[in-house]
Amino acid sequence: METKRFIILLLLSHLVLFYSIFDVYFTSPINHGMPVYRSTQTPRAKRLVLFVADGLRSDKLFQQLNNTPYLNSIIQNRTSLSGISHTRVPTESRPGHVAIISGFYEDISAVTRGWKENPVEFDSIFNRSTYAFGFGSPDIVPMFKRGQSYEHFYIECYHSDNEEFGNDRAHELDLWVERKFEKFLLNNTLKNELNKDKIIFFFHLLGIDTNGHSYKPWSDVYMKNIHIVDGITQRLENLIENYYKHDQKTTYVFTSDHGMTDWGSHGAGDDTETLTPLLVWGSGIRSSHHTDVHIEQADLCPLMSYFLGLDYSINSVGRLPIDYLLPVDEDLLQAYLQNARQLLEQVHKQYDLLKKRLLFFKPYNLNEEKFFERMEKVEGYMNLYQIRDDIKDFMRHVALASHYYHTYRRFLLSILITIGFLTSICTTLYQLNPMRSLSSSIALLCKIVSILIFILLLIEQSPWTHLLYPxxxxxxxxxxxxxxxxxxxxxxxxxxxxxxxxxxIFMIGIFLQTYILPFFHRWTMSIGVFLLFIDAIRRWQG
Incomplete structure (x- = not known):
């Protein structure tokens, strides 16, 4: 082969292989057109208040409660749920808010937009509410107003120029939210909207995150900002309670979108980044307070939907944390079952899309007919808790089915990409060492198989990028x-x-492991650095 053609072929091959990661891993899990399911006909609250303290680590709140006297008083003296909300990578502000408010973990295709916006529109509790009122950062609050019809979502944001890193007055951003909301309550033009049921107040408090980046989470500035947020939370609750004349129809949720490492960064999967605080109090918390709650961040979405009696968000993968909503009664079980139906609809949509275009398709065996028969007859159950456990087990299988369908073609694509990488290496070796080669039946078989796979993907109307690999x-x-x-x-x-x-072969295996292990055990990178240091000394002495 001519050198010029070889270089062009190799360049195009590497571009295809580089892009392949987007087809294998960065595909959107979001679908549309599923029916909605109402969480409950007997909501526990008329309104819900969501506080998100951006960048707040769980240990900085729960291990130093003397710094947050008001939140501490709620945990100690009032009926409440407190504990940990577990986030997932990437631990960034936008993905965290999407998980809390929309109930699904980051649409990985958003990496192409730098985690700033979503290429695919999605549902949220704001969309399902009667009215929603958001106050805070221009980077977070407006993103839930895009796409679908959100005329009922009122937002107030400060200017992005106010988000200054490096000064110790980032808490002014949080105080701005408080002042703006106080003025908002005096706005008589929205009095009718404020008296409706199923409304949400959303307060995004950015100061802690900003000071964490600038001064690190162990600094006095960071801890002072947490203390200020504690006071803001108390005053905002008092404003709301006074406005509604203490009608005890308001649920409060205090949490964070992500944590932060000791060196002031976030985005990865360290415990300091993924463990965020959670505190829920007010209307709807019936049992004595739980102080060791552990839920997934996406579970907050169906939880808030349940408190207000909203339709579950159709894209949500969250599961109602029923273990902390004691006592279990028929209404709660019905809400839990509705949650299972909402999750199942996403699986049905995935199944329909694959079944429509794939020639060879093996569905996931959910046994959903038998499950719903048991739910209708309610026979064989000793008590309501056994029904709860059966629904919980079914939801676990629904999650497995959803993952199965979402990654259905991942194995085939991975095999094609791996073979494509190996064969491109063979082409390079052949170009460097041209030699006459005898025809091989195995080589002929490889050519035929690659052509057949191309035809198969073409008939199945696969995305055109999938055709590049065969x-x-x-x-x-x-x-x-x-x-x-x-x-x-x-x-x-x-x-x-x-x-x-x-x-x-053994040395090649060890060499490959040095690339893989640091992804799971960071300390192994030190071994490689140490060996490079020893090698440098040896070369210097030699």
Whole structure:
């Protein structure tokens, strides 16, 4: 092959292989067109207040409660739920708010927009509410007003120029939210809207995150901002309670979108980033206070929907944390079952989309007919808690089915991409060491299989990018398959009986592990750095 053509082919091959990660991992889990399910006909509150203290670590709140006297008094003296909300990677502000308010973990396709906006529109509790009122950062609050009809969502944001990193007055952003809301309550033009049922107040408090980046979470500035947020929470609750004449129809949720490392960063999966505080109090919390709550961040969405009696968000993967909503009664079980139906509809949508276009399709066996028969007859259950456990087990299988359908073609694509990478290496070796190669039946079989896979994906109307991978394999096998078979015969089969061959295989395995282990155990990177240091000394002395 001419050098110019070879370079162009190799460049295009690497571009295809580089893009493949988006087809394998960065695909949107969001679907549309599913029916909605009402959480409950007997809501526990008329309104809900959501406080999100951006960048607040759970340990900085719960291990230093003397710094937050008001929140501490709620935990100690009032009926409440307090504990940990577990976030997921990426621990950024936008993904965290999406999980809390919309109930699904970051649409990974949003990486193409720098986690700033979503390429696909999604549902949220704001969309399902009668009215929603948001106050805070221009980077967070307005993003839930995009897309669908959100005329009922009133927002107030400060200017982005006010978000200054480096000064110690970032708490002024949080105080701005308090002042703006106080003025808002005096606005008589929205009095009718404020007296409706199923309304949500959303307060985004950015100061802690800003000071955490600038001064680190162990600083006095960070802790002072937490103390200020504690006071703001108390005063905002007093404003709301006074406005509604203490009617005891308001639920309050205090949480954070993500934590922060000791060096002032977030985005990865360290415990300091993924463990965020959760405190729920007010109307709807019937049992004595729980102080060791552990829920997934996406579970907050169906929880808030249940308190207000909203329709569950159709894209939510959250599960109602029923274990903390004691005592279990028929109404709560019905809400839990509705949650299971809402999750199941997403699986049905995934099934329909795959079944419509795939020639060979193996569905996930959910046994949903038997499950709903048991729910209708309610026979064989000793008490309501057994029904709860059965629904919980079914929801677990629904989550597995959803993952199964979402990643249905991932294995085939991964195989094609791996073979494409290996065959491109063979083409490079063939170009560097041109030699006459005998025809091989195995090489011919590889060419035929790659063509058949291309035809299969074409008939199934797969995305055009999926067709690139069998095309890549086909081109490279056509060029270098015979060479590869002869090379394997000479270099592998003829050398397999020697100890040096297995030693080389072992060293290659160790070498590959040095790339993989740091993703799971960061300390292993130190070994590589130390070995590089030893090698540098050896070279310097030599």
């Amino acid at each position: 095309t890549l394999v086909c081109i490279h096998t056509w060029i270098s398959a015979n060479f590869a078979m002869n090379w394997i015969h000479q270099k592998v089969f003829n050398q397999i009986k020697y100890f040096s061959f297995w030693l080389n």
